[in-house]
Amino acid sequence: MMHNSLRPTQPLRLVDAPPSPSSATAQATIRVEDLSIVFDAARGTVIAVDRVSLDVMPGEFVSLVGPSGCGKSTLLNAMAGLERPFEGRVTVAGGPMLGPRPDVGMVFQQPHLFPWKSVRRNIAHGPRALGKSKAEALRMADDLIEMIGLTRFANAYPHTLSGGMQQRVAIARALANQPRVLLMDEPFGALDAQTRAVMQDNLLELRDRIHATIVFVTHDIDEAILLSDRVLIMSAGPGRILRGLSVGLPRPRSSAILTDPAYLALKRDCLDLIRTEGRKAFAQMEAVT
């Protein structure tokens, strides 16, 4: 992959990384081919996702960035099996996504924890649902609780936790099934700036310990660059991928790099790109209509 060729000693630049690199697609973990998703709305049909193709490689962290309503969440839901393709197809680990699958985990913008279950039992829910014994499920839950640093709150109910803590539990709950793919739909979007920064650092640490392929939806370009190996920039109405960019920042990373001059140069490039591509797409749309 392209970002591997970049060393921190080199000047940091954004490098084009097409959504579907034609060379190494054979072993892609997630494969989206010519995917279109159409919704029935009050005034006719709305094309939420328009002929999108992309590949995500094993262990890769890919962000989908775009304005609200650009179809990035719909695209993610299609990868989750929660949304059926109108055209095209989504395959994960070689199998088509015909519905939710336990090897594909998801974290939503809201934690959506089961309010009647304690933190432990929320996390143990997945393994129990998949037929693990109660003792084993709880043991897995306890390991994850330790990993997210909430041991003191293992028996607490969700409503007694802060938003950031709840979202950490939601991440642990999704990880309990040891998913091959972890999909995250603006998971830190509802949190305050300070909590969000802590959560981003936590996710960077967590990422080195789990071996999931991650697709992360956000509208925050900082967040996308900080976390990702590759950033896919989407345009609104209809949802398309404008450009794919490889992030050559060294790992391990932390939110400290957000003030690094090299990072800022990177971000400027990225924002310029969004602006010009956005203008182009806008002009195209106007030309059509």
Added chain:
Amino acid sequence: MSTGRHDPANAARRLSVLVGVLSVPAFVGLWELVARSRIVNAVLFPPPSTVAVAVLDWINSGQFFGDLSASLFRVTAGFAIGASAGIMFGILTGQFRLISSLLSPLFHILRPIPPIAFVPIVILWFGLSEAGKLFLVVWGVFFTVWLATHIGVQKVDRGLIRAALMLGTPRRQMLSEIVFLGALPYIVVGLRTAVSISFYTLVAAELAGAFSGIVYRIEIAQQNMQTGQVMGGLAALGLLSFVADRSFAAISERAVWWR
């Protein structure tokens, strides 16, 4: 500005507590006075002392506990059957559009008919048997619980269901845990309403003809002009449904344990 025991707000509160405590005894005392003063006909409007004697006789004759257990059985068994069926159908119609299309129109036509209106047909179907009485209570409880459950299921956070789907929750567990517990706060409200409905329908069922029961005893006493016993029966019925409502309120606060 006044302080301490001269605080007017404090004094007003004490007065209202005192009035509250004296309310029922004062009413009973007034009733006793009016009934004994021959302003009203004491046969139709017996004093509380006469009512108390009638209730003691009722208990001493051994009939009271027979009547109490007969009524209690009808109410609890009818409530249990009607509520379970209501919850089950509410989950099905709330969760599955096809089942809702099939059953909801029918339920919405039957629901507004007061259960008491079914007494004549129930007598034709079941005679004076216990089954007929149970049927009336079940009928009354069912629709209230069904509607509350149906609405509750539709208000279950879709996000919870999606989260459960992503975790591989089997369909059976989805209904019995995620959907049921998600709707539980609504179901509990429906159940509490159904408690008082079960007592209304009990009255209708026993008035229609029975061989024991509190309301049956009230009716027999009325036919014998035993007004003391009639009022004693009313008091017993009031006490019984009051206790049922209070205990259900206590249970329902614990039912939604995560709040």
